[in-house]
Amino acid sequence: MKTDQEKLWDAVGMLDGETVQTAMTRAARMQATHTTRRANLRRIVILIAACLILLIAGAFVASPFMTADAPPPLDTPSPTDTAEQPTDTPPVTEDESREPVYVSGDFSTDIYDVTEEDGVCYLNFKDGNRIEEGENKYPSQELASIGFSSMDEMYRRLKTGDLTPQQIYVVKNTFTHTEKGIIFPNVNHLLIPVLPDGCFADYVTVIDDVYSVDFHVPDHTFSGGASIRDEGQYRALYEKNYTNVYDNDNLMDITLSTGEFDGIPCEIGDYQTKAASLRNVRFTLETEGKTLSILVHYCLDSYRGNIPESDTCPQSISIYCEQEGKFATMYLSDFQFAPTVEWLSSFGLTPYVPSADSDLPTE
């Protein structure tokens, strides 16, 4: 008799032919490209080796061992003869201003214009923002947001108007319309999450002016993401999910007490639901110009046995980050370790800067 794992694996082996054909064709093309590249690399290595051999042979022929003439005297200047060269670098003054210059959210592309007004960015398509009526053109696709493989890709494509027809459809049909235009992120002033060592920002999704960044965690000891928001949305979520976290009819037998989380004073809330016995630990960290309101959530006892139980490895952690007028909500889960205050303090926000080795526009 097969286990559920074996049945699921077999079910994957029974995927429809079109899906498999498309995927395996891509794999075949990749393999062919890889083979061609390896062959080209071999040719280049052989060419370089041949050139080196010729150079060595040529140098040997021209060397004193092969001619009767004495080598010409060396004519290098002594270090004391070297004149000091003038430089063009201006002197650094102590009162040099280090204040960052705020960049407006305005910019234009071939297909849309973006303008900023009172801190909100509005996008207007040159062919109109009209919502396409009628049947959904992409019934099998996810239409909640537009996605990009990285912050660099998001920045480049939003900044140049390089959106797919499906993404344009989503912006016109799903993003919020106002009389000034479609709500859009400030692409000239993006922020990127600051993460613990080794982790970095990965896939990005955008809906209205909110962009959400997945975290890449190489050792998979946790997973998570951050959503960068305006203050109004942030405050609403903070009040609902942090301040009023126990304001929920499904929670029973709520008991609040005080304690410490890794040496930091905290509030501990134990409560029950129909499925489990749970705990919330709430505390605030103020460090390096940022305020992190943290809610650590544990499952102490899962009645159906389908949720991992631990009073040290959290089931999830919510971080509400306010930093110099910037706001983000972060959600972490799938913990394989007990996080410390020092580790949690490493989360934050910083201005996004396009990668130096890309063709990304710098303004």
Added chain:
Amino acid sequence: MDHPHDQWNEESLRKGLYAHDEAALEEVSRRYGRLLYGLAYRILGSALDAEECVNEALLDLWNAVPPDRPKGVLAYVSALVRRRAVDRVRYKTASRRGGEDYEGSLEELSECLSDPEGYSSLETVAIRDCLQRFLRTLSEEDRTVFTLRYFACMSNEDVGKACGLRESAVVMRLVRMRKKLKAVLEDDGITV
């Protein structure tokens, strides 16, 4: 019949197989042999077993077509290789362990089940139908990433190369897809 390689296209390959033309089978072996070997090797972890597996799958192809009329030859023969290789891992290898990428893919996909070692009453076909519905909600790129990782057992790096994505992007997409799949399986009552 003799056919120069550049005269074979998908349509003539299908027709040749259906007509039991040995040259068509040779062309399948020539064109896809390395890819199929890679698929078998990733599951089995043994070069000898992988080679035997591909040969057996090509024989299965010869015996099955006709009456089967596959629309995509590569998809059809890939499924044959995969089935042969997985059977070999499960029932013929004492340790029941396969190649590293196969084990990694299997472990990842098992996250979608609350009890992978359990024995539910559901049939594989029901799970397949649920899986198909789930895949239809994905973009073509995500479907390809999912298929290359869990059907073809390719490493995240190779999946990234095939799809033009960074390895990290592949990993995150798969994490997201597994979460969604788990929710879909739960909604369908396949996991509790």
